[in-house]
Amino acid sequence: MKLFDVYPLYDIEPVKGFGTYVYDASGNRYLDLYGGHAVISIGHAHPTYVEAISRQVSQLGFYSNSVKNRLQQELADRLGDLSGLNDYQLFLINSGAEANENALKLASFHNNRTAVLALHKGFHGRTSAAVRATDNLKIQAPINRGVEVTYADLDDLDAIRALLHTHKYTAFIAEAIQGIGGIHIADGKALLQVRQWCRETDTVFISDEIQCGYGRSGRFFAFQEIPDLEPDIVTVAKGMGNGFPIGGVLIHPRFKAWHGMLGTTFGGSHLACAAGIAVLQVMEKEKLIDKAGQLGTYLMDALKDIPGLVDVRGRGLMIGIELDSPVAALRKTLLFEKHIFTGSSSDPNVIRILPPLTIQKVQLNEFVQVFTELLSTTPAL
Numbered sequence: 001m002k003l004f005d006v007y008p009l010y011d012i013e014p015v016k017g018f019g020t021y022v023y024d025a026s027g028n029r030y031l032d033l034y035g036g037h038a039v040i041s042i043g044h045a046h047p048t049y050v051e052a053i054s055r056q057v058s059q060l061g062f063y064s065n066s067v068k069n070r071l072q073q074e075l076a077d078r079l080g081d082l083s084g085l086n087d088y089q090l091f092l093i094n095s096g097a098e099a100n101e102n103a104l105k106l107a108s109f110h111n112n113r114t115a116v117l118a119l120h121k122g123f124h125g126r127t128s129a130a131v132r133a134t135d136n137l138k139i140q141a142p143i144n145r146g147v148e149v150t151y152a153d154l155d156d157l158d159a160i161r162a163l164l165h166t167h168k169y170t171a172f173i174a175e176a177i178q179g180i181g182g183i184h185i186a187d188g189k190a191l192l193q194v195r196q197w198c199r200e201t202d203t204v205f206i207s208d209e210i211q212c213g214y215g216r217s218g219r220f221f222a223f224q225e226i227p228d229l230e231p232d233i234v235t236v237a238k239g240m241g242n243g244f245p246i247g248g249v250l251i252h253p254r255f256k257a258w259h260g261m262l263g264t265t266f267g268g269s270h271l272a273c274a275a276g277i278a279v280l281q282v283m284e285k286e287k288l289i290d291k292a293g294q295l296g297t298y299l300m301d302a303l304k305d306i307p308g309l310v311d312v313r314g315r316g317l318m319i320g321i322e323l324d325s326p327v328a329a330l331r332k333t334l335l336f337e338k339h340i341f342t343g344s345s346s347d348p349n350v351i352r353i354l355p356p357l358t359i360q361k362v363q364l365n366e367f368v369q370v371f372t373e374l375l376s377t378t379p380a381l
């Protein structure tokens with residue numbers, strides 16, 4: 001059987017990883033500044049994580065959501081404590097798209113509406129309503145287009161106010177820092193204003209923290225940089241499981257559950273919870289959220305000294321480096337010659353830096369040195 005060929009692949013195969021490095025079969029070591037799409041939060045093969053998953057799978061890897069699973073409550077308690085969202089309720093699934101899909105469903109159950117307001121350049125996943133809310137027609141199949149979605153710009157608040165006051169939108173969904181769109185920090189005042197209009201019009205405000213959340217920005221959630229912003233729903237995935245598929249929908253207490261409202265076979269399995277709990281333990285013990293903030297500022301300051309860059313932006317360890325020409329060739333050189341993984345974005349001129357939160361200064365220095373040299377010696381890039 002052939003694999004369905006949807007991914008353009010680099011000719012490289014990591015076979016093991018440790019900390020911020022991955023290794024191929026020949027033993028070559030690669031610095032991981034991308035964490036496999038911002039997924040690796042506590043580093044590859046962290047001993048606490050390996051031990052927790054190994055122990056859990058040897059006891060009970062899975063049973064269904066029709067029986068008690070105390071690990072789900074432990075995960076919820078730890079997540080509430082570390083994020084400060086203790087009064088929210090947690091629904092567990094397996095991926096980011098599923099988190100947003102369920103968030104949009106909850107919104108629609110709540111206000112009985114069907115249209116969605118999303119932002120230009122946003123990315124929310126590949127499932128039906130989530131991909132429709134994603135500003136990229138190319139990845140929407142005709143079957144996805146049944147949901148009515150309007151894409152707006154946060155700097156056109158008049159338009160957003162008018163749209164929301166039609167009272168037809170079930171939800172407004174946005175990333176506090178757009179990831180795939182090229183690392184764009186949403187304007188805090190504008191988001192607060194939209195939040196207010198959502199309240200007035202009973203539109204559900206969904207904060208998609210799948211990429212920018214879980215400590216990456218230097219706060220547990222990137223929206224927490226904006227004082228008093230209180231989303232109705234927060235969606236998480238990626239860093240939550242450090243590679244184990246797990247996602248979560250954090251739901252404001254004013255939303256009431258009823259049996260059968262949402263459901264999943266695999267979501268919240270024993271093994272997924274063990275992974276999720278280990279991630280939170282390590283994040284807390286190693287103070288990774290504060291470190292992400294400090295190291296991000298350190299790296300951005302160093303990058304801003306490099307001549308010729310159009311922009312360096314981001315928060316914490318979620319950084320976009322913008323050049324005045326496409327970065328694909330430069331990223332290939334970084335990977336194949338310098339053995340450094342970086343990320344692309346939907347903007348061809350932007351490199352995304354999303355390393356494990358356990359990265360050290362010495363590794364950031366290594367990158368800055370290599371990057372500076374490359375830019376100065378290869379002007380054609």
Ligand SMILES: Cc1ncc(COP(=O)(O)O)c(C=O)c1O
Nearest residue numbers: 095096097123124125179210211
């Ligand atoms: C902001 C955001 N939302 C949702 C998703 C979808 O997550 P997943 O690929 O786990 O379905 C992504 C994935 O890149 C993302 O960056």
